[in-house]
Amino acid sequence: MPRRRASQIVAVIWGVNIVSLLAVLGIVLFRASQRTVQAADVPTPVEMPGVDLIYTAPPTLYYLPTITRNPLATPIEGVTPTPFLLASGRRATIIGLSVSGRPIEVFTFGKGERQRMIVAGIHGGYEWNTIALADELITYLDAHPEEIPDDLTLYILRNLNPDGDARGHDRNGRANDRGVDLNRNFPVNWQADWDRNGCWKDPPVTGGESPGSESETRALMKFIERHQIDALISYHSAALGVFPGGTPWDKDSIRLAKEIAKITTYPYPPLDTGCLYTGTLADFAVSMGAAAVDLELSNHRDTDFEMNLGVLQMFMNWER
Numbered sequence: 001m002p003r004r005r006a007s008q009i010v011a012v013i014w015g016v017n018i019v020s021l022l023a024v025l026g027i028v029l030f031r032a033s034q035r036t037v038q039a040a041d042v043p044t045p046v047e048m049p050g051v052d053l054i055y056t057a058p059p060t061l062y063y064l065p066t067i068t069r070n071p072l073a074t075p076i077e078g079v080t081p082t083p084f085l086l087a088s089g090r091r092a093t094i095i096g097l098s099v100s101g102r103p104i105e106v107f108t109f110g111k112g113e114r115q116r117m118i119v120a121g122i123h124g125g126y127e128w129n130t131i132a133l134a135d136e137l138i139t140y141l142d143a144h145p146e147e148i149p150d151d152l153t154l155y156i157l158r159n160l161n162p163d164g165d166a167r168g169h170d171r172n173g174r175a176n177d178r179g180v181d182l183n184r185n186f187p188v189n190w191q192a193d194w195d196r197n198g199c200w201k202d203p204p205v206t207g208g209e210s211p212g213s214e215s216e217t218r219a220l221m222k223f224i225e226r227h228q229i230d231a232l233i234s235y236h237s238a239a240l241g242v243f244p245g246g247t248p249w250d251k252d253s254i255r256l257a258k259e260i261a262k263i264t265t266y267p268y269p270p271l272d273t274g275c276l277y278t279g280t281l282a283d284f285a286v287s288m289g290a291a292a293v294d295l296e297l298s299n300h301r302d303t304d305f306e307m308n309l310g311v312l313q314m315f316m317n318w319e320r
Helices: 003-041 124-143 163-167 215-225 249-265 281-287 305-317
Strands: 045-048 051-055 091-095 104-108 114-121 152-157 228-238 242-244 290-295
Touching: 091 215, 104 124, 114 305, 124 152, 124 163, 124 228, 124 242, 124 290, 124 305, 152 215, 163 242, 215 281, 228 249, 228 281, 242 249, 249 290, 249 305, 281 290
Parallel strands: 114 152, 114 228, 228 290
Antiparallel strands: 045 051, 091 104, 104 152, 242 290
């Protein structure tokens, strides 16, 4: 083959190779640019120890309506509250939360078939001494578990209205954070409003928007519905005596009220101020099959602990 022709063939081959290389390089650069564009749209991965990479989705914007703050609300401060601690390490069961998110606690003693319950603090800080009494009774039983009958389970709800208790130990602490009297919010004989003659008037309270409208009320209702409570004491203050539940008063509740009056200075029949009581816990408890009473302490300061220790011992052993 002539030398000149051979040189031309070599040149053609090199030209083809160069064109091919340029084409491949162009394809590589194009794909690399596409990946760069796609990577710009992918959220930055967040690395977590021991966990596969996850990707944070772009934030979604929500436009919320303006909320008017409840003037009665008692915000929870940014500090850790002092817990109610017992020597044994016994802890409460949280059965629900208040309107402002405070826990509603129940302490349980015993494991018997008979189930009884004590409720305090339904009127919050206005009746703060009922909460103090509940804490004294809880502490006593924790130190003396041998006094609990073998066939009994006793539940003590120490503070049904923690928001009212946080608001103040005065008249302003009576209602919950929605201005509702919790002892008028239960779904038996409920009324949104009532004749105020002989009843609480200042500051004004309501029975709620509907029966059981309040989170505190619903938490206790559910607890009672899920347990076979056969007797209940709801502590109040002050000075009016012992009120049986039921309309008319339930016979077993009357018997329980009389037994309490026998061993205390709390009057039965209770003092009649002419007030019409609606939507009460005691009436609801009776409707659920329990004997129930509202028991009022002597005043708004003292717990009458020694006297109510006797009530506790009678209540645990009382025969229905």
